Amino acid sequence: AQTVTQSQPEMSVQEAETVTLSCTYDTSESDYYLFWYKQPPSRQMILVIRQEAYKQQNATENRFSVNFQKAAKSFSLKISDSQLGDAAMYFCAYRRLTGNTGKLIFGQGTTLQVKP
Amino acid sequence: DVKVTQSSRYLVKRTGEKVFLECVQDMDHENMFWYRQDPGLGLRLIYFSYDVKMKEKGDIPEGYSVSREKKERFSLILESASTNQTSMYLCASRSNRGRQPQHFGDGTRLSIL
Structure with missing residues (x-):
C-alpha cells in the first residue's frame, strides 16, 4: 500500500523569504x-501544484515549485517570496x-505560518 | 468554476443519533469522495463513488455508509454516531475526463456529544 509522510507538523517563514515543505512517499509503482x-x-x-512521476522536469506554478526526487521518493514544495496569504x-x-x-x-499536513 | 457544496459548516449531534452529511457538486463529475480530517492524521478516505449507485470502501469505512442516488449528490451517513466520529468531514468530486484534480467542499465540522 502507498503511504505519504510529512514530517514537519509546523513551519514558519518571514514574509518575502523562501520556505521548503518536505514530503516523502512509499510506492512500488513506477x-x-x-x-x-x-x-x-x-x-x-x-x-x-501537480507533478507526473514520468516527467523529469520539476513542476512550477508562479512562486511555487517542487523538487521531485523519484529515486529518493521525495517531493518537496518550495514557496518563494512568501506572502501573508500563503x-x-x-x-x-x-x-x-x-x-x-x-x-x-494524503500526508499528515504541515501548518505554515507567515510572519510579517 | 466547480462548486462543491456541503450542507452544513458546523453540526452538533448526540451519541446514537443517525447523522446525514450532504454534498452536492454542480459539474457533472463522475467521482465523489468523503474524507475525514483529524490533526496529525491528514485526510483519510471513508468512501468514494465512481457512478450513481456505485460505491467503494475507502480506508476507514467502519461506522459509516454512503448513498448516491443522483449523480450530483453524495451523502455520508453515520448510522449510530459515536464520540470518536467527532471530526472535520470533507467532500470532494472529480471528473474522469483528462488530468482533472479533486475539487473540495468547505468541510463540515461535526461534534458528537
Missing part, C-alpha cells in the same frame, strides 16, 4: 501523480496513474 494542496484557515482546500495547512498527496477514480492518499 508511474503516479503527486500533488500539493493548500487549505487556508476555515476555507476550501485548493490544488497548488499561511495555511499544506497537504502532500499521491495518486495512482492507473484507474480513473482519482483516489488520493
Whole structure:
C-alpha cells in the first residue's frame, strides 16, 4: 500500500523569504501523480501544484515549485517570496496513474505560518 | 468554476443519533469522495463513488455508509454516531475526463456529544 509522510507538523517563514515543505512517499509503482494542496484557515482546500512521476522536469506554478526526487521518493514544495496569504495547512498527496477514480492518499499536513 | 457544496459548516449531534452529511457538486463529475480530517492524521478516505449507485470502501469505512442516488449528490451517513466520529468531514468530486484534480467542499465540522 502507498503511504505519504510529512514530517514537519509546523513551519514558519518571514514574509518575502523562501520556505521548503518536505514530503516523502512509499510506492512500488513506477508511474503516479503527486500533488500539493493548500487549505487556508476555515476555507476550501485548493490544488497548488501537480507533478507526473514520468516527467523529469520539476513542476512550477508562479512562486511555487517542487523538487521531485523519484529515486529518493521525495517531493518537496518550495514557496518563494512568501506572502501573508500563503499561511495555511499544506497537504502532500499521491495518486495512482492507473484507474480513473482519482483516489488520493494524503500526508499528515504541515501548518505554515507567515510572519510579517 | 466547480462548486462543491456541503450542507452544513458546523453540526452538533448526540451519541446514537443517525447523522446525514450532504454534498452536492454542480459539474457533472463522475467521482465523489468523503474524507475525514483529524490533526496529525491528514485526510483519510471513508468512501468514494465512481457512478450513481456505485460505491467503494475507502480506508476507514467502519461506522459509516454512503448513498448516491443522483449523480450530483453524495451523502455520508453515520448510522449510530459515536464520540470518536467527532471530526472535520470533507467532500470532494472529480471528473474522469483528462488530468482533472479533486475539487473540495468547505468541510463540515461535526461534534458528537
